[in-house]
Amino acid sequence: MTITVAVDAMGGDVGLKVTVPASIRFLQETPDIHLILVGDSAAIDAELHGLQDALRARVRVHHATEVVGMDESPQLALKNKKDSSMRVAINLVKEGQAQAAVSAGNTGALMATAKFVLKTIPGIDRPAIAKMMPGIKGSTCVLDLGANVECSPEQLVQFGIMGSELAASLTHKANPTVGLLNIGSEDIKGTDSIKRAAELLRESGLNFHGNVEGNDIFKSTVDVVVCDGFTGNIALKASEGLAHMIATFLREEFASTWWTKLCALAAMPVLKRFKARVDPRYYNGASFLGLRGIVVKSHGGTDALGFRIALEQACEEVRANVIGHIADRVASQLQNLKRSESEA
Amino acid sequence: MTITVAVDAMGGDVGLKVTVPASIRFLQETPDIHLILVGDSAAIDAELHGLQDALRARVRVHHATEVVGMDESPQLALKNKKDSSMRVAINLVKEGQAQAAVSAGNTGALMATAKFVLKTIPGIDRPAIAKMMPGIKGSTCVLDLGANVECSPEQLVQFGIMGSELAASLTHKANPTVGLLNIGSEDIKGTDSIKRAAELLRESGLNFHGNVEGNDIFKSTVDVVVCDGFTGNIALKASEGLAHMIATFLREEFASTWWTKLCALAAMPVLKRFKARVDPRYYNGASFLGLRGIVVKSHGGTDALGFRIALEQACEEVRANVIGHIADRVASQLQNLKRSESEA
The missing domain is CATH 3.40.718.10 (Isopropylmalate Dehydrogenase)
Structure with a gap:
């Protein structure tokens, strides 16, 4: 082809x-x-x-x-x-x-x-922005990341379908699991709109896992995390900010004295392999779905x-x-x- | 006293x-x-x-x-x-x-x-949950972290006042700067409720900086970040998840062979100092304000x-x-x- x-x-x-x-x-x-x-x-x-x-x-x-x-x-x-x-x-x-x-x-x-x-x-109804995020046991597709600040329950189901197909194509999984981003795993959590979206997702024929929390994005709990574009954008940017802070602190500590610089030199191969696993370039590419x-x-x-x-x-x-x-x-x-x- | x-x-x-x-x-x-x-x-x-x-x-x-x-x-x-x-x-x-x-x-x-x-x-109107988060140039108070899934613009202003007083007491700054969590710094970004909150914050007498994005939490852009409890909870949990993933990867890489373990031993003092800067125990304690x-x-x-x-x-x-x-x-x-x- x-x-x-x-x-x-x-x-x-x-x-x-x-x-x-x-x-x-x-x-x-x-x-x-x-x-x-x-x-x-x-x-x-x-x-x-x-x-x-x-x-x-x-x-x-x-x-x-x-x-x-x-x-x-x-x-x-x-x-x-x-x-x-x-x-x-x-x-x-x-x-x-x-x-x-x-x-x-x-x-x-x-x-x-x-x-x-x-x-x-x-x-x-409207396109969404989706991105693969790194996780402990494999990457997770998160959407929407900012195209739609407010989303109806029906739109969140559409995001579930779109994310599911993207994850299937990029991770080669047959029937990806889909989670709904919420502030707790219990059904009673979240806004009315989120609760309704969970009902619709359950009936959608998708491999719906249920509610997931923010930390589940990086825990590889599900293959796809669905959320409105406001929440998704904040989660993405907060993660980018934290990653940048951690990288800065790590660099500062290893660069502080001639002795720590020597340590960095010794640990370089290890630090390089670590860096490769969290390198944002390998997760570059947001799909407009x-x-x-x-x-x-x-x-x-x-x-x-x-x-x-x-x-x-x-x-x-x-x-x-x-x-x-x-x-x-x-x-x-x-x-x-x-x-x-x-x-x- | x-x-x-x-x-x-x-x-x-x-x-x-x-x-x-x-x-x-x-x-x-x-x-x-x-x-x-x-x-x-x-x-x-x-x-x-x-x-x-x-x-x-x-x-x-x-x-x-x-x-x-x-x-x-x-x-x-x-x-x-x-x-x-x-x-x-x-x-x-x-x-x-x-x-x-x-x-x-x-x-x-x-x-x-x-x-x-x-x-x-x-x-x-309602209490909020506030927490100090680490940042590149000092900590930032973020609220609400989950007590209120939906918030009126007036409530967000109340959170601004509460966060401002908490930040002043914990960081000893006289007039802490307050940012409104949004998906862009421009005034046209976000929901109608967020835009109205920005107007009210501007008139509130608080040291209002304007909109901030998710990464600003860890960039120490402002002393206080105000958001609804849904968004705040997702940002907090996503950050916790990412921090856990990074710590796991770092540990795995240093533990993979006898040589990398030796590297870890040599780099231990540096890694310890790094760890102390991001240790969640030093940021433990969420205030119900x-x-x-x-x-x-x-x-x-x-x-x-x-x-x-x-x-x-x-x-x-x-x-x-x-x-x-x-x-x-x-x-x-x-x-x-x-x-x-x-x-x-």
């Missing part, structure tokens, strides 16, 4: 100097992949200079005249920058020239553009390794036909709903 | 074997403190056996016949266990025999009992060091007259509100 990915080559804090090297490395490692690099074609060509012919044959450069700024208003970007590298990359997915788009650009603009261009899958096309958002500040991981994630989603599976599952849910309504 | 603290000696996963040694150590370290140990008097006396007279003179044992189980329903505990060690400790605060109560028991039961016995401060009495909840599973930290926190709150300050500030706010209403 040959897959073509459209890359917003200009997006992110660094842009071309990250996206192009990541793309080249990705081509070297993955034989069945073609890439369309979207952006300033002269600048991209310069970055591709000297690339061996076999690889160059699998890259197309698609010129786009504009770039969406990292702090630009999503609505203004959508309205005014119709030839931005981000917009054009998504257009290529819409037109069927690519099966997925990857961008490290402005999250709000990317979501607004993707929603506008690709539209949602029938039966999905619920759209009629695959869009993966890379962290704006990541490097070429992180961006490559986001490209890999996009390809995995294509290979596993995540969108087809979500559409099928939502359609059959709607069918069941209609049937039970007509029987009632 | 002599302070008397009522200790629920039976509370927590372990009970007496943690609470009594912690109490003895606390007496040794803090000359102006008296303690009332509440619970099974025979069992407590046995734990106190051999204590030197000077310390023994500062401890009173108060018999209570019942214990609230860690998984007991808060409402049933409140209704049926009127002679529980937890209830009697809070009664002692109500009666003025103690200035604060500390318990490692069932959180829900402790909150229900404290609310029922002590009542809230006039102008405070908004009540007409000081109640501090210790983590149920902590050891004697952790419980002692909770005792210290209770004393700090008494010394700083946190309740008096909260009451004054809320009263003057209500006064201003009445004045502006009568002028309007």
Whole structure:
């Protein structure tokens, strides 16, 4: 299966100097992949200079005249920058020239553009942002991470379906378990909306585990954790903040005297292996789910390794036909709903 | 100033074997403190056996016949266990025999009992749970951590006042900065309720910084972070889960071969100093704020060091007259509100 990915080559804090090297490395490692690099074609060509012919044959450069700024208003970007590298990359997915788009650009603009261009899958009210998070015994898919500040119980069920299909494609588990993020495992906990969502999830046909708590995200209690975008965003950012604090403290302690520096040197191989297990670059790539096309958002500040991981994630989603599976599952849910309504 | 603290000696996963040694150590370290140990008097006396007279003179044992189980329903505990060690400790605060109560028991039961016995401060709708969290440049007070799943904008302002007074007492800062937990720093972010809370906080006379994000909790961006109890609980638990995962990975890597174990031995002093900076025992003690009495909840599973930290926190709150300050500030706010209403 040959897959073509459209890359917003200009997006992110660094842009071309990250996206192009990541793309080249990705081509070297993955034989069945073609890439369309979207952006300033002269600048991209310069970055591709000297690339061996076999690889160059699998890259197309698609010129786009504009770039969406990292702090630009999503609505203004959508309205005014119709030839931005981000917009054009998504257009290529819409037109069927690519099966997925990857961008490290402005999250709000990317979501607004993707929603506008690709539209949602029938039966999905609004797209959600999903991400794999590391856990003690394997990673967990968490969604929504910020696209929807308030969510109906029905939307949370849709997130369950979407997350379940993403987790199945990325972790290769047949019937992923789904947990509902709450402040306690008991049924009486949480808001009325959460309680209703738990009822609906129980009837949904998903492999519903029940309520989970914040710590369950990193305990690998379930494969998918469902929550509204406000809570999910706070949990994600709080975790990022804590991880950064811990890394800073560890670095400071090992750097404090010549003796501790010597200790660090001795312990380096161990510290390196530890670091690799929590390296955020290996968890880079947030999927915009619920759209009629695959869009993966890379962290704006990541490097070429992180961006490559986001490209890999996009390809995995294509290979596993995540969108087809979500559409099928939502359609059959709607069918069941209609049937039970007509029987009632 | 002599302070008397009522200790629920039976509370927590372990009970007496943690609470009594912690109490003895606390007496040794803090000359102006008296303690009332509440619970099974025979069992407590046995734990106190051999204590030197000077310390023994500062401890009173108060018999209570019942214990609230860690998984007991808060409402049933409140209704049926009127002679529980937890209830009697809070009664002692109500009666003025103690200035604060500390318990490692069932959180829900402790909150229900404290609310029922002590009542809230006039102008405070409902109490909140507040905790100091570690940060890169100093600790941050976060509230609410789970007492209120949904909060009005007015309640969030009350939390701002309460958190501000707690942070002032525990960090000795004159005018602590207050941030509102949100999914972005811009004013347009979040729910309508959050936006309204930001407006009210801006007019409140508090040192309001504006919106903060999840990572700001650990970046020491502000002294106080205000949020509803649902979001706060998820952020706290997610952080606990991540910290546990990181500690597990670090331990596993250093324990994997004889060589890495040797590395661990060499790096031990450094790892110990690092551990001390993130040790949850030093951040043990959640304050129930908004009540007409000081109640501090210790983590149920902590050891004697952790419980002692909770005792210290209770004393700090008494010394700083946190309740008096909260009451004054809320009263003057209500006064201003009445004045502006009568002028309007």
